Amino acid sequence: xxxxxxxxxxxxxxxxxxxxxxATVPDLDRYLMVExxxxxxxxxxxxxxxxxxxxxxxxxxxxxxxxxILERHIAIEEALAGNPLKVxxxxxxxxxxxxxxxxMLETIRSARHHVHLEFYIFEDDDVGRMFAAALxxxxxxxVQIRLLYDSVGSIGTPKSFFKELSDAGIEVVEYxxxxxxxxxxxxxxxxxxxxxxxxxxxxxxxxxxxxxxxxSVYGAVSGSGRGLCSGRGSSSGGGSGRSLGSGGSSDDDDPxxxxxxxxDTQVRIEGPAVEDLQQAFLKQWAKAKKAAAPExxxxxxxxxxxxxxxxxxxxxxxxxxxxxxxxxxxISAIEN
Numbered sequence: 001x002x003x004x005x006x007x008x009x010x011x012x013x014x015x016x017x018x019x020x021x022x023a024t025v026p027d028l029d030r031y032l033m034v035e036x037x038x039x040x041x042x043x044x045x046x047x048x049x050x051x052x053x054x055x056x057x058x059x060x061x062x063x064x065x066x067x068x069i070l071e072r073h074i075a076i077e078e079a080l081a082g083n084p085l086k087v088x089x090x091x092x093x094x095x096x097x098x099x100x101x102x103x104m105l106e107t108i109r110s111a112r113h114h115v116h117l118e119f120y121i122f123e124d125d126d127v128g129r130m131f132a133a134a135l136x137x138x139x140x141x142x143v144q145i146r147l148l149y150d151s152v153g154s155i156g157t158p159k160s161f162f163k164e165l166s167d168a169g170i171e172v173v174e175y176x177x178x179x180x181x182x183x184x185x186x187x188x189x190x191x192x193x194x195x196x197x198x199x200x201x202x203x204x205x206x207x208x209x210x211x212x213x214x215x216s217v218y219g220a221v222s223g224s225g226r227g228l229c230s231g232r233g234s235s236s237g238g239g240s241g242r243s244l245g246s247g248g249s250s251d252d253d254d255p256x257x258x259x260x261x262x263x264d265t266q267v268r269i270e271g272p273a274v275e276d277l278q279q280a281f282l283k284q285w286a287k288a289k290k291a292a293a294p295e296x297x298x299x300x301x302x303x304x305x306x307x308x309x310x311x312x313x314x315x316x317x318x319x320x321x322x323x324x325x326x327x328x329x330x331i332s333a334i335e336n
Contacts, residue, residue, distance in 0.1 A: 040084035044305045060304035073336040080325040090307025097218025100266040111202045114144040118199040120153035123215035124161040145170040150195045151178045193318040207277040210266030219261035273308035276313035
Protein backbone atom coordinates (compact mmCIF):
# COMPACT_ATOMS: atom_id res chain seq x y z
CA UNK A 1 0.00 0.00 0.00
CA UNK A 2 1.37 3.42 -0.88
CA UNK A 3 1.05 6.54 1.26
CA UNK A 4 -0.15 9.58 -0.66
CA UNK A 5 -1.29 13.15 -0.04
CA UNK A 6 -2.53 13.98 3.44
CA UNK A 7 -1.75 10.48 4.69
CA UNK A 8 1.92 10.97 3.82
CA UNK A 9 2.02 14.26 5.72
CA UNK A 10 0.28 12.68 8.71
CA UNK A 11 2.79 9.84 8.70
CA UNK A 12 5.65 12.30 8.65
CA UNK A 13 4.24 14.28 11.57
CA UNK A 14 3.68 11.10 13.56
CA UNK A 15 7.28 10.05 12.94
CA UNK A 16 8.62 13.44 14.00
CA UNK A 17 6.55 13.31 17.19
CA UNK A 18 7.88 9.82 17.90
CA UNK A 19 11.49 10.89 17.35
CA UNK A 20 11.08 13.92 19.59
CA UNK A 21 9.59 11.84 22.37
CA UNK A 22 12.53 9.43 22.30
CA ALA A 23 15.29 12.07 22.28
CA THR A 24 17.54 12.41 25.32
CA VAL A 25 20.19 14.93 26.30
CA PRO A 26 23.54 13.22 26.99
CA ASP A 27 25.87 13.96 29.90
CA LEU A 28 28.63 15.90 28.13
CA ASP A 29 30.97 16.76 31.00
CA ARG A 30 33.47 13.99 30.28
CA TYR A 31 33.60 14.95 26.60
CA LEU A 32 34.36 18.58 27.52
CA MET A 33 37.28 17.65 29.81
CA VAL A 34 40.12 17.19 27.33
CA GLU A 35 43.83 17.65 27.93
CA UNK A 36 45.48 20.00 25.39
CA UNK A 37 47.38 18.13 22.68
CA UNK A 38 49.46 19.21 19.72
CA UNK A 39 47.10 20.71 17.17
CA UNK A 40 47.27 19.42 13.61
CA UNK A 41 47.06 22.04 10.88
CA UNK A 42 47.18 21.21 7.18
CA UNK A 43 47.28 23.21 3.98
CA UNK A 44 47.27 22.41 0.29
CA UNK A 45 50.84 21.07 0.52
CA UNK A 46 50.34 18.87 3.57
CA UNK A 47 50.88 19.17 7.32
CA UNK A 48 52.30 22.48 8.51
CA UNK A 49 55.49 22.65 10.57
CA UNK A 50 55.37 23.46 14.27
CA UNK A 51 56.41 27.05 13.56
CA UNK A 52 53.78 27.47 10.82
CA UNK A 53 51.11 25.90 13.04
CA UNK A 54 52.04 28.23 15.89
CA UNK A 55 51.68 31.26 13.63
CA UNK A 56 48.19 30.13 12.59
CA UNK A 57 47.16 29.58 16.20
CA UNK A 58 48.60 32.90 17.32
CA UNK A 59 46.62 34.63 14.60
CA UNK A 60 43.44 32.87 15.77
CA UNK A 61 44.18 33.78 19.40
CA UNK A 62 44.25 37.46 18.51
CA UNK A 63 40.55 37.14 17.71
CA UNK A 64 39.78 35.23 20.92
CA UNK A 65 38.11 37.30 23.68
CA UNK A 66 40.04 35.77 26.59
CA UNK A 67 43.24 33.84 27.25
CA UNK A 68 42.91 30.06 27.19
CA ILE A 69 39.42 29.90 25.69
CA LEU A 70 40.50 29.12 22.14
CA GLU A 71 43.03 26.50 23.29
CA ARG A 72 40.37 24.66 25.31
CA HIS A 73 37.92 24.62 22.44
CA ILE A 74 40.51 23.55 19.85
CA ALA A 75 41.64 20.72 22.15
CA ILE A 76 38.06 19.45 22.37
CA GLU A 77 37.58 19.72 18.60
CA GLU A 78 40.87 17.89 18.02
CA ALA A 79 39.77 15.00 20.25
CA LEU A 80 36.36 14.78 18.56
CA ALA A 81 36.95 15.34 14.90
CA GLY A 82 39.67 13.13 13.49
CA ASN A 83 40.22 15.88 10.90
CA PRO A 84 42.91 18.56 11.25
CA LEU A 85 42.40 22.28 10.92
CA LYS A 86 42.76 23.26 7.26
CA VAL A 87 44.22 26.60 6.24
CA UNK A 88 43.96 28.16 2.79
CA UNK A 89 40.22 27.60 2.53
CA UNK A 90 37.77 30.03 0.96
CA UNK A 91 34.36 30.17 2.63
CA UNK A 92 31.53 32.21 1.09
CA UNK A 93 28.37 32.81 3.12
CA UNK A 94 25.12 32.25 1.18
CA UNK A 95 22.45 33.98 3.18
CA UNK A 96 19.20 32.70 1.65
CA UNK A 97 17.66 30.09 -0.63
CA UNK A 98 18.01 32.06 -3.85
CA UNK A 99 21.72 32.79 -3.36
CA UNK A 100 22.31 29.16 -2.37
CA UNK A 101 20.41 27.60 -5.25
CA UNK A 102 21.91 29.92 -7.86
CA UNK A 103 25.44 29.06 -6.69
CA MET A 104 24.70 25.33 -6.38
CA LEU A 105 23.14 25.08 -9.83
CA GLU A 106 25.98 27.02 -11.43
CA THR A 107 28.44 24.60 -9.82
CA ILE A 108 26.47 21.51 -10.90
CA ARG A 109 26.22 22.75 -14.48
CA SER A 110 29.98 23.37 -14.53
CA ALA A 111 30.94 19.94 -13.13
CA ARG A 112 33.14 17.78 -15.33
CA HIS A 113 33.66 14.52 -13.42
CA HIS A 114 31.20 14.04 -10.55
CA VAL A 115 28.59 15.64 -8.32
CA HIS A 116 27.81 14.13 -4.90
CA LEU A 117 24.63 15.26 -3.12
CA GLU A 118 23.38 14.41 0.37
CA PHE A 119 20.11 15.96 1.58
CA TYR A 120 17.60 15.43 4.34
CA ILE A 121 14.78 16.85 2.19
CA PHE A 122 14.70 16.67 -1.61
CA GLU A 123 11.22 17.66 -2.78
CA ASP A 124 9.33 17.18 -6.02
CA ASP A 125 8.50 20.87 -6.51
CA ASP A 126 9.77 23.73 -8.67
CA VAL A 127 13.15 23.82 -6.96
CA GLY A 128 13.50 20.04 -6.80
CA ARG A 129 12.68 19.67 -10.48
CA MET A 130 15.13 22.42 -11.41
CA PHE A 131 17.87 20.49 -9.62
CA ALA A 132 16.68 17.22 -11.17
CA ALA A 133 16.88 18.77 -14.63
CA ALA A 134 20.42 20.00 -14.00
CA LEU A 135 21.50 16.58 -12.71
CA UNK A 136 19.90 14.75 -15.62
CA UNK A 137 21.67 17.05 -18.08
CA UNK A 138 25.03 16.31 -16.46
CA UNK A 139 24.58 12.54 -16.23
CA UNK A 140 23.71 12.47 -19.95
CA UNK A 141 27.00 14.30 -20.54
CA UNK A 142 28.91 11.54 -18.75
CA VAL A 143 29.29 13.14 -15.32
CA GLN A 144 28.93 10.77 -12.34
CA ILE A 145 26.00 11.78 -10.12
CA ARG A 146 25.29 10.28 -6.69
CA LEU A 147 22.31 11.35 -4.59
CA LEU A 148 21.75 10.27 -0.98
CA TYR A 149 18.42 11.38 0.51
CA ASP A 150 16.87 10.71 3.90
CA SER A 151 13.82 8.45 4.07
CA VAL A 152 11.97 10.52 6.70
CA GLY A 153 13.00 13.96 5.48
CA SER A 154 11.91 13.14 1.93
CA ILE A 155 8.88 11.05 2.87
CA GLY A 156 6.63 13.48 0.99
CA THR A 157 8.50 13.00 -2.30
CA PRO A 158 7.04 10.32 -4.59
CA LYS A 159 9.30 7.34 -5.20
CA SER A 160 8.65 7.86 -8.91
CA PHE A 161 10.60 11.14 -8.72
CA PHE A 162 13.75 9.34 -7.56
CA LYS A 163 13.11 6.42 -9.94
CA GLU A 164 13.16 8.81 -12.88
CA LEU A 165 16.59 9.99 -11.80
CA SER A 166 17.81 6.43 -11.23
CA ASP A 167 16.51 5.22 -14.58
CA ALA A 168 18.48 7.98 -16.30
CA GLY A 169 21.76 6.78 -14.78
CA ILE A 170 21.99 8.74 -11.53
CA GLU A 171 22.98 6.59 -8.55
CA VAL A 172 20.27 7.17 -5.93
CA VAL A 173 20.31 5.77 -2.38
CA GLU A 174 17.65 6.19 0.31
CA TYR A 175 19.18 6.64 3.77
CA UNK A 176 17.78 4.26 6.41
CA UNK A 177 14.47 3.43 4.68
CA UNK A 178 11.43 3.55 6.96
CA UNK A 179 9.19 0.54 6.52
CA UNK A 180 7.65 -2.22 8.61
CA UNK A 181 10.60 -4.55 8.08
CA UNK A 182 13.08 -1.90 9.27
CA UNK A 183 11.06 -1.23 12.42
CA UNK A 184 10.77 -4.93 13.25
CA UNK A 185 14.48 -5.49 12.68
CA UNK A 186 15.97 -2.39 14.31
CA UNK A 187 13.24 -1.15 16.64
CA UNK A 188 12.21 2.44 17.26
CA UNK A 189 15.76 3.53 18.10
CA UNK A 190 16.89 2.69 14.57
CA UNK A 191 14.20 4.99 13.13
CA UNK A 192 15.83 7.92 14.94
CA UNK A 193 18.99 7.52 12.88
CA UNK A 194 18.38 10.25 10.30
CA UNK A 195 20.73 11.98 7.88
CA UNK A 196 20.15 15.73 8.29
CA UNK A 197 23.06 16.83 6.12
CA UNK A 198 22.63 19.31 3.28
CA UNK A 199 25.84 18.66 1.38
CA UNK A 200 27.13 18.90 -2.19
CA UNK A 201 30.64 18.13 -3.42
CA UNK A 202 31.43 18.85 -7.08
CA UNK A 203 34.59 17.49 -8.76
CA UNK A 204 36.22 17.24 -5.32
CA UNK A 205 36.95 20.97 -5.54
CA UNK A 206 33.82 22.81 -4.42
CA UNK A 207 31.60 21.97 -1.46
CA UNK A 208 28.33 23.31 -0.06
CA UNK A 209 27.18 22.75 3.50
CA UNK A 210 24.53 24.32 5.73
CA UNK A 211 20.85 24.36 6.61
CA UNK A 212 19.13 24.65 3.23
CA UNK A 213 17.39 21.60 1.75
CA UNK A 214 16.12 21.23 -1.81
CA UNK A 215 12.63 22.73 -1.46
CA SER A 216 10.61 25.71 -2.66
CA VAL A 217 10.00 26.79 0.92
CA TYR A 218 13.38 28.54 0.81
CA GLY A 219 12.42 30.64 -2.22
CA ALA A 220 12.47 30.45 -5.98
CA VAL A 221 15.44 29.62 -8.20
CA SER A 222 16.40 32.19 -10.82
CA GLY A 223 14.64 31.18 -14.04
CA SER A 224 12.68 28.47 -12.20
CA GLY A 225 10.16 28.27 -15.02
CA ARG A 226 12.61 26.64 -17.44
CA GLY A 227 14.28 23.26 -17.73
CA LEU A 228 11.96 21.31 -15.44
CA CYS A 229 11.52 17.58 -15.81
CA SER A 230 8.86 16.84 -18.39
CA GLY A 231 5.49 15.43 -17.49
CA ARG A 232 5.07 17.21 -14.15
CA GLY A 233 2.90 20.14 -13.22
CA SER A 234 3.93 23.17 -11.22
CA SER A 235 4.04 22.96 -7.44
CA SER A 236 4.01 25.72 -4.87
CA GLY A 237 5.20 23.95 -1.77
CA GLY A 238 6.40 20.44 -2.54
CA GLY A 239 5.20 17.07 -1.42
CA SER A 240 5.23 17.93 2.27
CA GLY A 241 2.04 19.99 2.01
CA ARG A 242 3.77 23.29 2.86
CA SER A 243 2.60 26.34 0.97
CA LEU A 244 4.67 29.17 -0.44
CA GLY A 245 4.24 31.78 -3.11
CA SER A 246 6.72 32.15 -5.96
CA GLY A 247 9.87 32.76 -3.94
CA GLY A 248 7.92 34.79 -1.43
CA SER A 249 7.31 37.53 -3.98
CA SER A 250 4.15 39.60 -3.78
CA ASP A 251 2.57 42.73 -5.18
CA ASP A 252 2.58 43.99 -1.60
CA ASP A 253 5.69 45.62 -0.17
CA ASP A 254 5.42 43.43 2.91
CA PRO A 255 3.94 40.00 2.08
CA UNK A 256 2.32 37.99 4.90
CA UNK A 257 4.52 35.61 6.86
CA UNK A 258 3.13 32.49 5.19
CA UNK A 259 4.17 33.87 1.80
CA UNK A 260 7.76 34.59 2.77
CA UNK A 261 10.58 32.11 2.06
CA UNK A 262 12.11 30.18 4.93
CA UNK A 263 15.34 31.88 6.09
CA ASP A 264 18.42 29.70 6.42
CA THR A 265 22.12 29.77 5.59
CA GLN A 266 24.58 27.76 3.50
CA VAL A 267 28.31 28.09 2.86
CA ARG A 268 30.28 27.47 -0.32
CA ILE A 269 33.74 26.04 0.40
CA GLU A 270 36.82 25.82 -1.83
CA GLY A 271 40.31 24.68 -0.92
CA PRO A 272 41.85 21.95 1.27
CA ALA A 273 38.79 21.45 3.53
CA VAL A 274 36.76 20.10 0.59
CA GLU A 275 38.74 16.86 0.83
CA ASP A 276 37.23 16.21 4.26
CA LEU A 277 33.72 16.95 2.98
CA GLN A 278 34.29 14.39 0.24
CA GLN A 279 35.49 11.80 2.75
CA ALA A 280 32.40 12.43 4.88
CA PHE A 281 30.07 11.91 1.91
CA LEU A 282 31.77 8.72 0.73
CA LYS A 283 31.69 7.24 4.24
CA GLN A 284 27.98 7.99 4.60
CA TRP A 285 27.26 6.70 1.08
CA ALA A 286 28.99 3.38 1.82
CA LYS A 287 27.10 3.03 5.09
CA ALA A 288 23.73 3.69 3.47
CA LYS A 289 24.42 1.41 0.51
CA LYS A 290 25.98 -1.29 2.72
CA ALA A 291 28.87 -1.59 0.28
CA ALA A 292 32.40 -0.35 -0.12
CA ALA A 293 32.72 3.32 -0.99
CA PRO A 294 33.40 4.00 -4.67
CA GLU A 295 37.06 4.65 -5.38
CA UNK A 296 38.37 7.07 -7.97
CA UNK A 297 41.49 9.23 -7.77
CA UNK A 298 39.48 12.01 -9.40
CA UNK A 299 37.40 12.28 -6.20
CA UNK A 300 40.49 13.77 -4.53
CA UNK A 301 42.22 16.15 -6.93
CA UNK A 302 45.27 18.15 -5.89
CA UNK A 303 43.79 21.18 -4.17
CA UNK A 304 45.46 24.55 -3.82
CA UNK A 305 45.03 27.28 -1.24
CA UNK A 306 41.97 29.33 -2.20
CA UNK A 307 41.41 31.76 0.64
CA UNK A 308 42.20 33.03 4.14
CA UNK A 309 39.91 30.88 6.27
CA UNK A 310 40.84 28.16 8.76
CA UNK A 311 38.31 25.31 8.70
CA UNK A 312 37.82 22.01 10.48
CA UNK A 313 35.26 19.54 9.15
CA UNK A 314 33.58 17.59 11.95
CA UNK A 315 32.05 14.44 10.49
CA UNK A 316 29.00 13.53 12.57
CA UNK A 317 26.81 10.54 11.77
CA UNK A 318 23.40 9.66 13.29
CA UNK A 319 24.45 6.18 14.40
CA UNK A 320 27.65 7.24 16.17
CA UNK A 321 28.19 5.68 19.60
CA UNK A 322 27.89 8.29 22.36
CA UNK A 323 27.03 11.96 21.87
CA UNK A 324 27.18 13.37 18.37
CA UNK A 325 30.66 14.98 17.98
CA UNK A 326 29.23 18.04 16.22
CA UNK A 327 26.78 18.53 19.09
CA UNK A 328 29.62 18.36 21.62
CA UNK A 329 31.69 20.82 19.55
CA UNK A 330 28.80 23.28 19.47
CA ILE A 331 28.30 22.99 23.24
CA SER A 332 32.04 23.59 23.69
CA ALA A 333 31.92 26.68 21.47
CA ILE A 334 28.98 28.04 23.48
CA GLU A 335 30.60 27.32 26.85
CA ASN A 336 33.95 28.77 25.79
